[in-house]
Amino acid sequence: MIEKSEVNLANKTTFKIGGIAKHFFIPESDVELIELIKKLKKENKSWYILSGGSNLLIDDQKQYENVIYMEKMDTTITMTEEGCFYIGASNRIQKIIRKVNKLGYGGFEELFCLPAMFGGIIYMNAGIGGRNNVKFNISDFITKVKVFDIESEKIVLMNKEDCNFEYRKSIFKNGNFIILGAEIKLEKQKIEDSNNRIEKRIEYCKNNQEWGKGCFGSCFSNFSPRILKIVSLFCGNRKGVRMARNNSNWLVNDGTGSYNDAITIINRCCFLHRILHREIEREVIIWK
Ligand SMILES: Cc1cc2nc3c(=O)[nH]c(=O)nc-3n(C[C@H](O)[C@H](O)[C@H](O)COP(=O)(O)OP(=O)(O)OC[C@H]3O[C@@H](n4cnc5c(N)ncnc54)[C@H](O)[C@@H]3O)c2cc1C
Incomplete structure (x- = not known):
């Protein structure tokens, strides 16, 4: 576990605004994360979970006692069977897309421009809204989500149906779970088609996003x-x-x-x- 103090959160968000994290924890495995949560719970302390920081507005006048940064918690990407992958919550979306594309699969290339980690993407049920006939949410590809249930202190593999996914919403917004990773199922896709989708999206973002x-x-x-x-x-x-x-x-x-x-x-x-x-x-x- 890496521990830092007095970390400026503005540097951890894409909006570049934020207060100070008095204690900034970077767990290097799910075991370390879970031990930390149990300890904070025992001490009656609260915490904030931070992933890519690309959907956050943080009060720059405030100090936050405990912030847990998910960058190193789980970066595995494994193909479990044909077209099925287990993906750790700490992976950046660009790394996931490149890896599954290389193995001949794809489906959510338009998320390439999100400065986000997989945990944050699941939490927000991130997706693409329909321009150029591309429309999906990440939940379209998810089969199961692996979480740490804060109340029971157990690791649970939740079925997609239990995650209450809706447009930019999920059960995870209730704060009762920490997302550790997820299983996804993808269709085969030629690498040229994947690259083409990524290039198109980059071009779109360059021209339309300020x-x-x-x-x-x-x-x-x-x-x-x-x-x-x-x-x-x-x-x-x-x-x-x-x-x-x-x-x-x-x-x-x-x-x-x-x-x-x-x-x-x-x-x-x-x-x-x-x-x-x-x-x-x-x-x-x-x-x-
Ligand atoms: C340039 C740009 C383009 C964008 N384009 C899109 C787009 O096309 N489509 C779209 O849907 N969104 C888009 N977004 C928004 C953003 O990228 C998404 O909402 C993304 O899902 C946020 O992920 P993150 O890793 O940055 O999460 P963060 O911003 O770090 O966290 C968001 C919330 O999730 C919680 N959280 C994060 N990880 C976990 C975890 N492992 N367990 C439990 N809780 C967790 C945090 O506590 C926080 O409440 C864009 C943002 C930017 C800056």
């Missing part, structure tokens, strides 16, 4: 595009944070932005939806 000095992808998963556009035209800019030029659902940090700037814009969007009686659901996870 990074600035930081972003966390889509802010909301359910919203009125018109209302977001209104916010973007009249008050979608606050100091260092603004809505992206070609996508009002995408916040960009120019490098000087703060948590408060981002929260102010998010609150404006929610407020306008509320007074116009329209639904809005936040996708980005906020560490308060």
